[in-house]
Amino acid sequence: MTTPEPQERGLAAAGLSLRRGARMVLEDVDLRLLPGERLAVVGPNGAGKSSLLRTLSGELRPTAGAVSLDGRPLGALDPRELARRRAVLPQDLELSLPLRVDAVVALGLLPHAGRLSAAAERAAVGAALRAVGAEALAGRDATTLSGGERQRVHLARCLAQLSPGPEAGARYLLLDEPTSALDLRHQAEVLAQARALSRAGTGVLAVLHDLNMAAAWADRVAVLDGGRLRALGAPAAVLCPSLLSCVWGCAIESLPRADGGPPLLISPVLRAPAA
Amino acid sequence: MSGLAVGEGARALPTTGPGRGAVGLGLLGAGAALAAGAGLCFGALPITAGELWQIAAAGPTTAPVGLETAATVVWSLRLPRVLLGLAVGAALAGAGATLQGVFRNPLADPGVVGASAGAALGAALVIVLPRAPVALAPAAAVLLDLIGVPGAAFAGAAAAGLLALRLGRRGGQTRVSELLLVGVALNALCGAGLGLLMAISDEVALRDLSFWMLGALGGATWPVVGLTLPVVTIGLALTLPLAPSLDALALGEGPAAHLGVRVERVKAVGLSLSAALVGVAVAAAGMIGFVGLAAPHLVRLLLGPSHRLGLPGSALLGAGLLVAADTLARLALAPVELPVGVLTTLLGAPLFFGLLLRDRRAGGAT
Known part of the structure; x- marks a missing residue:
């Protein structure tokens, strides 16, 4: 794989618009999540934060504009290759099978199937659970977890997904309100974990509701309003x-x-x- | 922050290592073999295990002295019937496990969602309608029975499955209530179609059709086994690679796609394979209910919820269950033979009620 030109690096949205029904949910959004960067997306309810995240992840196809990963359009990437480089923590966490917690975290290794030994997979699952302080939950039925436990376990699944390496290209983590169900201690720990990931080179985008949290955690803050990007820059300048x-x-x-x-x-x- | 949930009664689940899974599958396979052996021995003419061994050792063309009748019974009646039972049971249970993964719902049995009824209607159309014009060529009629009936059953099952998948969903989720309603409508529609066909069919076709309504293995012949067994084996083998994707689908379609799963392709392949399995099973043995519900459910209890063990385990258990049920159905009201579909429904329907009640108590979120 060729190294992307510096100006092409990152998970980038260019002229992104999304129409759902008659409503424009996103309009002409330009945004670039750089490797190693922490970017917080804030905005009132219905501003299009989750839609932006779901479009950046490739889940929703934009009505206009395009999303690219290190200069390559998302559609041109093999789904498994994309999954090895970008993980998504959605807002609604569901599970229709009573899988064990460690089995849920191991699902994060699916895009790496065949590339890891069984021992390496177990180690990756254990490390991911430890990173979110959920190793004691490993043997639990994941459908019986509390909201906060569930949020940490699914974050561990995302960490496991991005943990194997090294592979060419930077990795990206998209978090949709990762702290919404957490108590104060776990909020701090999850954001510290996301900070550690970014220091190791992963670009982390988080939709956050708490403006002070966004100011304290992020390198840059994007303010969305009615589907449009109202401001983008350092927290001190934007907030x-x-x-x-x-x-x-x-x-x-x-x-x-x-x-x-x-x-x-x-x-x-x-x-x-x-x- | 370790030990967080210990005080909350962390429910320790049994560990599912690879060894435990292999042992479980081995046990299910042994159970199916045992059921097959019992199916060969029990019946109007009882045969001991020792006699069965002698008959097997003598081969299909010769018979041990004194066991001539028994040998004929085994080779031309019981063996094809047992093999067909294994194939049909494995097909229905494997299709049930696959459909439950695709629909993300443990109640999605081929009979419940209407796939079996669709298959029966497809098969019945071929049995009744073209008989008159094709009457001129007996060879063509035989070919039509052997290929055309399962083919039409596959088409019927696929159409019903697609409809259920399309209509039973809202916002990317399959809800129990909507799935059941679609199943009720499809079953009623196909039932009406079958009734219409019965009304216009002649006596021979009518006898053939009533066999579909009940579901029985009495029509087992070597040509039917010869077509059904390979198709079922290949179909089941092709479902196995879907297992990791079906596990990921439990997270929802969006999150599964984020893990690199080609969701639409997995659903299309899973539904097509299920339709093929249900199609050949229904073409050979009619509508046999609840095997596709009971076997995957029991396997989840025995081996855990993952499809990696669930798909092969369901097929093995379904094979054993249906052969055991058929043997029981032959013996229960002897000399009258109970259609096995009646027996599986008698046993399976209460399980279905139980699952529905449990689902409702859990809040009906699925």
């Missing part, structure tokens, strides 16, 4: 109260932090009630 208040349609304030970190963004819920 300014005026833009956010305009996009979310409510007053969002920022509060400086004593430790000099990025200012906290305060939702209207937290404001003291008017006297």
Whole structure:
């Protein structure tokens, strides 16, 4: 495989539009997830965040525009080759068979079938479960897990999917609200895990609801509004109260932090009630 | 954060190593062989295991002294019947396991989703309609029976399966209620078609048709076995490579595609193979219900939910179950022979009710 030109690297959306029924869910979105980068996608409900992720992953075919991986259109890639290089954690996690947790994580190795020994597969499954702190769940029936346990187990499946290497080209991980069902400790641990992956060269895109979390975790933040990309850049530049208040349609304030970190963004819920 | 779920009563499941799977499949195979042996020995003319051994050793062309009648019974009646039972049972159970994977639903039995009825209607069309024009060439009629009937049964099963897959889904998911409703409609439609054909058919065709309504292995002859057994063997062998993809499909169609599974192709191949298996099974033995539901269900209990063991295990168990059921059906009301389809439905229907109740208690999410 030839190394892609520097300007072609990454998982890139060019002029991406998606129509579902009569509604334009995405309109003319340009976005490039670079190897080793952490990109947070934020936006109000219905802004098209999940649709963007599902189009970037190849699950939905764009109405206009194209998605490419290191310069090659997604459609030109063999599905298994694509699966070895990009994993997806969807928002809705379902399972129609009572598979054991370790068997669910082992499904992540499906695109590598025939390339790993049984021992290497077991090791990869164990490492992935440890990475999300779920090794104690390995023998459980995966259909009996709580929401948070399920989210971590499926993240482990994604980690297993990207773990075998080395192979030419960078790897990409797409996470749709990976912390929505997690308590505070597990939120921090999952995002730390995603950070470690990005430091090892994987490009990580995460749809996040918590703006402070996005500011603290991401290298760049993309703000989606009504299917359009309203802003894209460093958290400090993008997450300014005026833009956010305009996009979310409510007053969002920022509060400086004593430790000099990025200012906290305060939702209207937290404001003291008017006297 | 280790030990998180221990306090929550982490339910330890039995470990499923590769060794355990091989042992389980071996046991199911041994059970099928045992059922076949019993099917050869039991009947109106009882034959002991020792006599059976002598008859087998003498070969199909000669008979041991004193066992001439028994040898004829074994070679021309019981052996083709047992082999057909093994093939039909394996085909129905293998098709059931495959369909359940494709539909992502443990209730998707070939009979429930209407595939068996579709196959029966296809087969009946060939039996009844062209008989008059083809009457001029007896050789053509024989060929039509042997190839045309299973071919039409395959087409009927495929059409019904496709309809069930299309109509029983909403938003990429197959729901029990919708699947069952489509099955009810397809079964009613095909039943009406069969009734119409019976009304316009002559007496010979009518006798042939009533055989389809009940499902029985009494029509087992060597030519039928010769066609059915190879098709079933090849069809089942072709389903095995689908197992990892069907496991991944349990995550949903989107996530399976993210793992590199060509979802549409897997569904098309799985449905076609199931239709072929149901088609030859129905063409040879009529509508035999609930084998395709019971065998995969029992195998999931014995060997776990993965299709890697589930597909071959279901085929082996289905083969053994149907031969055992047929032997029981021959003996139960002797000298009257109970059609085996009646017996499998009597035993299988309560299991189906049980699964439905369990599904409802679980919230009916499937």
